[in-house]
Every structure is written in structure tokens, then in C-alpha cells.
Amino acid sequence: MNSDYNKWYHPYKPNKKYEKKVAYFSMEFGIHQGLKIYSGGLGFLAGSHMRSAYELKQNVIGVGMLWKYGYYDQSRNKDKTLKPDFVEKTYNFLEDTGIEVSIKLHDNPNVKVRAFVLKPEIFGSVPIYLLSTDVEGNDYLSRTITNNLYDANEDTRISQSIVLGIGGAKVVEALGGADTYHLNEGHALPAFYYLRDKGVKKNNFVFTTHTPEKAGNEERDANYLNQCGFFGRTLSAEELEMESVNNGNINYTVSSLRMAKKANAVSKLHAKVSQDMWKGYKNTCKIIPITNAQNQNFWQDLKLKKVWENKKDSAFNKRKLELKSNLFEEVLNQTERIFDPKVLTFVWARRFAGYKRADLLLYDIERFERLISNKKYPIQIIWAGKPYPHDNYGIEIFNKLVNYSKYKPNLAVLTGYEMDLSRRLKEGSDVWLNTPRITREASGTSGMTAAMNGSVNVSINDGWIPEFEKNNKNSFVLPEQDHRIPVHEQDRLDAENLYEILEKKVIPTYYDKPKKWQEIVFNGIEDVLPEFSSHRMADQYYKELFN
Template identity: 65%
Template sequence: MNPSSQYASWHHPYKPARKYNKRVAYFSMEFGIDQGLKIYSGGLGFLAGSHLRSAFDLKQNMIGIGMLWKYGYYDQGRAEDQSMVARRSEKRYNFLEDTGIEVRITINDNPDVRVRAYVLKPEIFGTVPLYLLSTDLPENDYLSQTITDNLYDSNDETRISQNIVLGIGGAKVVQALGGADKYHLNEGHALPAFYHLKNEGVDPSRFVFTTHTPVQAGNVVRNGYHLNSRGFFGRTLAGPELQKELVGEGLNYTVAALRLSNKANAVSRLHGQVARGMWQSFGLDQKITHITNAQHPGFWTDPALGKAFQQKKAASFQKRKKELKTQLFKEVLDQTGKLFDPEVLTIVWARRFAAYKRPDLLLHDFPRFVELIRRKGQAVQIIWAGKPYPKDFNAINTFNRLVEVSKGFPNLAVLTGYEIALSRLLKCGSDVWLNTPRITREASGTSGMTAAMNGTVNLTVNDGWIPEFADKNKNSFVLPEVDPGQPISVQDELDSRHLYELLENEVMPMYYTDKTQWMQRVFNGITAVNPDFSSHRMADQYYNTLYSD
């Protein structure tokens, strides 16, 4: 190891503020820092990116540990019939600096897998230093070189290797930088870090963990004996020692992280209740507090909208909103050939495509949906956008169904390329942000926060962060709650009915017949989202709650 950079030691361009002096290493599989740094897929990355920005603004003594994905997540394109295609292209970044730090880890009996650390320096995008790990090195064998190719690789063996690189490789890089007072795992992907550090004699009181989802796919369970043979635990565990970590033969990443951590949190008040219920049978419920996710207003808010709001100038705000809608509609025209009207109420559903998020809930009663979008005197335009996992064929089929449906109507559009730039366009250029997960399944859901920062009104089920934000008669439109214990078909039927009723009886009439009340709801939403859902609050709360001794 021949460190060649000032960032090959624990270094910030400022003296950390006294109350944030504790050294924190923050591990995350993805970071949404900038449109041009394609090491993210969606919400988890957007959250992590905002966290690093606020940590920099507040002068916190934190660094990020992530992965330098050679191909990123995937590039979302279209086939000849406009259906979705997932493509890969190599990414290169001339603004990352080789730190000279190289560590070796063992994967699958290969003790010589090399991991190189590159740094995103604070002055590039205004974040604390972010160290990105790569195995794409000529000294590695071919399989080892490909470990850091694709974010959320569909091959399970590769995913395990990625866990080991981020966890053990990341922990070794932090140790090469001088170590940390707190090691924070943002989700369970870097779980091997806790095992490696424990093997090294690091006190588990320095381990903290954030669980991000109640969805089964986000609480990974893998065969513990297989993980042991792959080097997941940093050393080979003997049978009885291994059994202590397992539930049957499986290692539940969330359960293991909760057991090993000193403190842990869920990502909204409601998610805290759900998470404590999920892990109560393991005796882990009392370890889980909640720190509600948040986003960085300075990064996400359009400056002109923000200024008009601060001055309480509704006319200026509406003028700027119309300009932003026009910008968004240029993208709609470019992708779909459709001319949208900035005077028309525009509804956006945009986030990761997944079954529980119900991107097609609006189409549940198709005749009623058609009646809604052809409503006389109260026109509406609807845009969908989002990336399914590239092997989630049910979600891809839903995306493609919406594409097909949209072809038959001039006021419907489905956009590809849902990354930071398009996300910003949609949040600035929409009037209504539609959020339709099945209740208790959305742990937080931060897209509605950045929409509200830009004067877009949330139309949503009462899940995730919404119970902490929404005053349905003042700053949002909230669907009546349905019993999550009912069959899915019943939940979908009731929620779709409530959605149509809200649109027909409240949202559309208010937009067109009572602009004063609409603007009051817009301004109330901005007031409610700032500062409580600013990542400055969140970053401060982590130091005061999770990182405190």
C-alpha cells in the first residue's frame, strides 16, 4: 500500500464541529450523489447521497464507504415497440482519485482478492469523502474482476461476493484510514464488516445498523453453511459457533445485523412499529428506534420556486411552476411524441417499479379510469416513470402494460431513464405526486418529500413517512386507510375506489375551481416538509441518537 492522496488518511477539508467529532464510517451499497456518478439505483441511494451532503454541510466527521460499479445499475431504454430494455455500458469517471489503498480479502478459498479504494473528494459534489471499492484490477483473476461490475447483480453468488467486498474490504479500508468510532451499516449488504471487525477485536458497541424495509426481498436469508464456505464471516466458523448465527440453516442478514449492532433504527415512526413487530420473536424489538429518512433541500429544490415560496408570492410561484412543467414536457415530447399542456393538472407516479408499490393501481377499474382521463372541463395528464429490477419480470410486464395503454391516449406517458436528472424534472414539473404502496410495506418513501419541496402536492396512502407529515385537509390528499390484514385483492379494490373518489371529488375540482385553496395546500406542504424532512435534521439525529454512547 502506497497512499498517494491526502484522502488516504482520515481527512476532511474542515475541522469537524465539536458535537460531530466522532469518527463515523457509513457503509452503503449505493449512493445517489449526482446524475453523472451512476453508482445508485433509486431511493436507498438518494437517501445515502443526501446524508453525505448534509454531513458535509454540518461539518460532521463522517466518511462514506461504497462500491465503484463498472456498469452502474443499468441503462433503461426502449425496444422497437417502446417496451423496456435493460442495457449495460461501461462507466468511467475522471474525477475519482486513486488513494493507493489496496486491501486483500478471501472469497471462496481465494485469499488474494484485491480491493482498491478510490475517493470522491468533498470539493467535487459537496459531500464528505466517499471511498469507492473496486475489484476491477489486472492482478485479480477474471471472476474476481467482475464482482464490482453490476449493482444488485442477478447472480446470487456474485451478490455474496459483493457483500464480502463491501463489508470486509470496506472495513479493512477504514482500518487503513485509521479506524472509526462508529461503523454504520445502511442496510444489511455490508454485514460481513461486523464479523470482520469483531474478529479483529473491535468492540460491538461501535456497530450501528439501519433497516430500510419490511419487504421480504430486502431482508435477505441465505444458507449459512454456504456463506461460511465463501468467507462471509471473515474466518471459517466451527459448527456450534456458526449455529449461533443461524435460524435453522439460514442466516437472516437483518437478524444478524440487529444481533451484532449496539443500536439500530428503522426509517420512519410507522416503520419502527412494523420492524419491532417483525423482529420481536427474536428478542430484538427493543433495540430498534426510528430515525425518519429525509432529503437534502438544497440539492433537490428549484431555487426560483424556493424564492417565490419564501416571499409568499403565489403568482411568481405559479409562473415558475409552469416553466418547470414546460421543461418536463419537452422530455415527454422527446420520448413519446406527445405534446402535454402546462395548464393541465399533471399527476406523476415515479419510483422503483415493484408489485407492492402498485404503479398500475389507477388502472384497477379500467372503465372508470378511462372516464377519469376523459373528464370534460377538468383535464388531467399522467406520467409514469421508474426502473424495475432488471430480472423482476412481473414489474417489467407492468411497466410494458402501461406503455401499451399509454399509446391509446394523448394525455398518458411512460418515461424511461428514471435517474437523478429525470427525478428532478418530474418533481419540479408535476402538480400531484401519486404514492400507492400497500400500507405497512413502504418503510419511508422519500420521493414525496422532494416533490413537496418543489410545491407538488402528495396524493398518497397513509404509509411510510406520510403519517408524520400529512394533514390531509391542509398539505396533502390522503386515502382512507384500509386494513392491511385483508386479502390483497380487497385492499386493491378499496384503495383504487378511494383514489378515484379523491381525484374526482377533491383534487381535480380544487385545482381548476379554487386556485387560492390549491396554492395554500402547496405552500402548506413546503412548510411542513422543511425542516422536519431535511437531511440536516436526519444527519444531526443520527449523531445524537445512533452514534451516542
């Protein structure tokens, strides 16, 4: 064990602008394909933040969880439908810090939590301390708490929050404490309760809310949480009443907003949606917008970057064809289809949540069939993404796409949507499709890294897109729907507009006006950088949230 890693440590002297010590708590971090402790966008975002914090020499550490089985490994049943696998992960590149803390969980007064560190030199991030209860001396149930990210069992989920929150806060104390404790989403809320009891002031707490989705704003019975040890001690009935909302519940987001000095949403539109969502609750803090971003050094293909900087059209197109061929090797490997790099290729890839509407293209099946069988304007479509392993609706959509595409030569559904496949899809696509129901996508960062790699966004005007889009100049954007109209009506109108834009604008531009297409591609890269690079974001967090 290196003694450097059991104290607050960085391999550099922090930049003066970023000297304040910040502990960044997140349930997931997407740092590298080889460290499978993430499920989707929240993790990708946290990973980019930790990389930029390192590159900017910020005084930040990450605090997360060492998931023994990760989220899940996405494979296939015999008929190619989705099969979740849970395979043990062993990371020899993580270092045991020797820091072990105890927390009270349910009736067990002494659950051990051990901290392992991802050192900066491994993947180029600030140090990230990962917590595990799979520790000698813990009973069997305690050892399973850190098995699966977002475990389906309610008691386990509560325990995971306590481990990350209180266990994480105690680990930060062992490292010398922080000036600012930052919760990336409400999962680690117990940290605020524990630290408040230790005398840490509101001025030291900040919070990021990431989603308007109910599932992302957890709410549980206050009395039950009290029994579980959620607050770090047993609260009295009066104290519990003060913390409760909505008939005796603790809403993790509301509590975080009440305890933090300031909070942020993850796009300008999301800030408005969030302010509206939580305005009925008293004593909540101000919510400012700090739009999500991604790390350019990690996500942008270097050769593509060089030829774009030199504005060499032919060299850019040559590299793009190479990247498409690289992606199509994976298509062939997984689906036995040979895709053509010269054909316009659409990708829809992200977390498979229902509101993101992976199957919107199939809304009018006759119109869709005409689209994919047009000999004059051929297209290829790839879908990829992971539904939550217990989300039957999401899995149903995934399997519907698998079954529909099975005998179509120009359609493919890929499994294993993690960081490597995500990179290949962004580099190898011509068009990045984004189809959430409006106001429900807080930010949605995949289109940023797609744009960095010359993939044109075709999107609903939600999340980060209103801050980026110049319709028909750097992207193609669907007309906005009134989010208050019935969902089935939104879906019908959005599908009609999507077909219209693809048939009349996107596909003809690619084939009939290649110079115009090249201009749109270059404008997309120009407009996404540096505004949507995580260097801007990491700097803004210090300026507007931490300081």
C-alpha cells in the same frame, strides 16, 4: 495521488457536536446523475445523508462500491417496451487512493480490492470511498464482482457483500479506523463479523433497517456463507449454530440487530412494523425511529424557493409553469406528445416494485377512461421508474403502462428514471401519487422532494406520510385499509378511494378553487421543511445513534 485521501480526511475541522468518526457503509449512493452507482430510494437517501454530513461539517465518510456498469441504463425496445442496457462507466473525477486490500473469497485467498475516492469538492459530499475488484492481478471472475449493482447471480451477490463489508472495513482501517461503523441496510454485514474478530466492540456498531420487504432482508444458508468467506474466517459448527436462525440460515437483518448496540428504522410507523417483525428473535438491539429525509439544497428549485419565501403567489405560479414546460420537453422528446403546462399533471415515479402498484389507477379501466377524457377537468399523467432488470412482474407492469398509454395524448411513460429525471418530475408535477400497499413502504422519500417543489402528495397513509399529512390541508390521503385483508381486496378498496379523492377533491380543487390549491401547495412546502430535510436527519443520527 493526493496523500490527503489515503488517510481519514475532511476539508474542514469537524463541528464539535459531530467529532466522532463514523464510517457509513452502503451498497448504493445517489450523489449525482453523473455517478451511476445507485438504483433507487436507498441510494437517494444515502446521497442526501452524505451531502448534509458535509454541509453540517460532520466527521463522516461513506464506504460504497464502484459499479462498472451501474445498475442498468433504461432504454426501449422497438415497440417502446423496456430494454435494460449495461454500458461501462468510466469516472475520471474519482481519485485512486492507492489503498489496496486483500480478502478471501470462496477458494481464492487473495482477491484484491482497490479504493477510489469521491472528493468533497466534486459534488459537495463527505469523502466517499468506492471499492472495485476490477484490479490488475485479479482473475476474470474476481474482476466481475463489482460489475453490476444487485447482480442476479447468488454467488456474486454474496461476494459483493464480502467486498463491501470486509474489504470496506479493511479500507477504513487503512484510513485510521472509525469510532462508529454504520451499516445502511444489511448488505455489508461481513464488516461486523470481521471487526468483531478484530476486537471492535458492540458499542461501535449501529445499523439502519430500510424495508419490511423480504427481498430487502436477505437470508442465506449459513454453511454456504461460511464456505464463501462471509465471516472473515471459517466459523466452527458451534459458532455457526449460534449465528443461525430459521433452520440453519443467516438472516442479514437479524445478525445486524444482534451485533449492533442500537438500530433505527426509517419512519415512526416503520419502527413499529420492524419491532413487530423481529420481536421473535433473541438478543436483538433496540430499534428507534429516525425518519428518512432529503437534502433541500440539492433537490429544491432555487427560484421556486425564493418566491415561496416571499409568499409571492403569481411569481410562484409563473416559475411552476416554467418547470412544467421543462418537464414536458422531456415528455415530447421521449413519447412524441405535447403536454399543456396549464393542465393538472399527475406523476407516479419511483422504483417499480410490485407492492408500490404503479398501475393502481388502471384498476377500473372504465372509470379511469372517464377520468382521462373529462373535457371540463383535463388531466395529464406521467409514469416513470426502473423495475429490477430481472423482475418479470415489475417489467410486465411497466410494459402494460407503455402499451396502454401509447395512443393516449395525455398519458406518458418515461424511461431513464435517475436523479436528473427525478428532479424534473418533482419540479414539474402538480400532484405526486404514492400508492403502496399499507405497512410495506418503510419510508418513501420521493414525496418529500416533490413537496419541496410545490407538488401535492396524494398518498396511501404509509411510511413517512403519517408524520407529515394534514389531510385536505397539505396533502390528500386515502383512508387506511386493514393490511391483513387479502391483497386483491386491498387493491379494490384503495383504487375506489383513489378515484373518489381525485374526482371529488383533488381535480375540482385545482380548477375551481385555485386559491385553496395554492394554500395546499404552500402548506406542503411549509410542513415538509425543515422536518424532512436531511440536515435534521444527519443531526439526529449523531444524537440518537452514533453518540
